[in-house]
Amino acid sequence: MTIISQNSSNTSIAVVCFSNLRRQQTKDFCLRNGYPLINKKDKQYELLLLLHDDLIELYDSQLNTTISIDFLKGSLAHRHRFGGGRGQAIAKAVGLKSAITPTVLDTTAGLAGDAFVLATLGCPITLIERSPILFCLLENALERATLNETFQPITRQGFHIMQCDANDYIKEQRVKKQTAPDVIYIDPMYPDRKKSALVKKDMQILQRLHGKDDNTDELLDNALSFAKKRVVVKRPAYAGPLNDRKPDTSIKSKKTRYDIYTIEKML
Ligand SMILES: C[S@@+](CC[C@H](N)C(=O)[O-])C[C@H]1O[C@@H](n2cnc3c(N)ncnc32)[C@H](O)[C@@H]1O
Incomplete structure (x- = not known):
């Protein structure tokens, strides 16, 4: 790795x-x-x-x-309490229904906003982040959260973080014939946009940290070869699909589109 x-x-x-x-x-x-x-x-x-x-x-x-990342207070905790539950676009995109709670591999963890939403809705989730700096923030947030009782249900259902390149991870899992996650989630850095003032501060910092992601095209191919049920790619509403690869369906919210590549029906 x-x-x-x-x-x-x-x-x-x-x-x-x-x-x-x-x-x-x-x-x-x-x-x-x-x-x-x-x-x-x-x-x-x-x-x-x-x-x-x-x-x-x-x-x-x-x-x-x-x-910094905080799973217990601030914007993440606020979204946990008031975010709209399984009715949110991201929840629909990963296929959450009353009787269906898929396992998720988030290949682009970043500040873990999306992963945390899915975890609070019950999904066992593994987060992969390749940046050592962001991984340090993630690890620290998890250290602090696990000391708190309210985070225990999330720990119990499975919330794991790893620092590596998700492409390498997926390839290794396939070679070792490991159980695939139901859903693989990809949220690459957004393509350049003209009105940079519209980019939130935390994303501006992420952009400064990484520049543009360079291997998310490969990531889509790898994800499609490993996920059990579907691959979900988060895109800004103004951008085309990743890799120009047409999704089977999409779920749209105001600024965001979730492109869904179906491998098997969610049952
Ligand atoms: C737009 S951010 C993700 C934001 C995240 N969804 C959130 O809610 O905070 C994209 C992140 O994916 C990471 N990333 C990109 N390609 C990756 C790869 N191949 N393996 C692991 N991490 C990757 C980048 O380092 C960056 O932190």
Whole structure:
């Protein structure tokens, strides 16, 4: 499995550790992934990974803002409580019905917003993220959430995170003849759009971190060769299908379209 050591864009990234508890972990992380470890916040770097005792966050110098992942409060928890349950477009797209709760492999975890929605609706889910920086945020969010009782049902039903390239993961699973997930979910970075002001801050930071995803075409092919029931690709409403590959059907919400490639009927 490939561990990516550099971000694919040319963004300058450094790491700052404010926690004695995390000192060794931080050194290991920097060594493994080739990021400089510096003593204090330095705005020369476009992105800074900040490690505190509890929280790990990503600071964007240009936007002067930080992002982190929190499964217990903030926008994710709000969507959990008020998001519309199984009636949401994403839930319909993965095939959730009252008697059907598919297993999902989210191959592009990012900040885990989509994965968390599916998990709160009952789907056992595995999240794959290739960026070491984002994986660090994910791991930290999970560390904090698992200490809380309200997260236990999600842990019990299955919420696993992995850092690797999803293409490698799928290929390996197929060679080892592992059980395939019912649904494979793909949410690539959105193609360029003219009105960049419309891109939310967290997605702007992700774009700075990654540049454009470069292998999601391959990912669609791999997903189609492995998923049991369907592959779902999230697209912006204005964009064509991934890889120009026509889906069997689509579910649309205001700004988003979920392209569905059916392999087998959901029963
Ligand atoms: C648009 S973001 C996903 C956002 C996510 N759905 C959410 O709700 O936060 C796409 C993410 O997929 C990751 N990614 C792209 N290709 C990947 C691959 N082949 N394997 C693993 N992760 C990948 C990128 O690093 C990026 O973080």
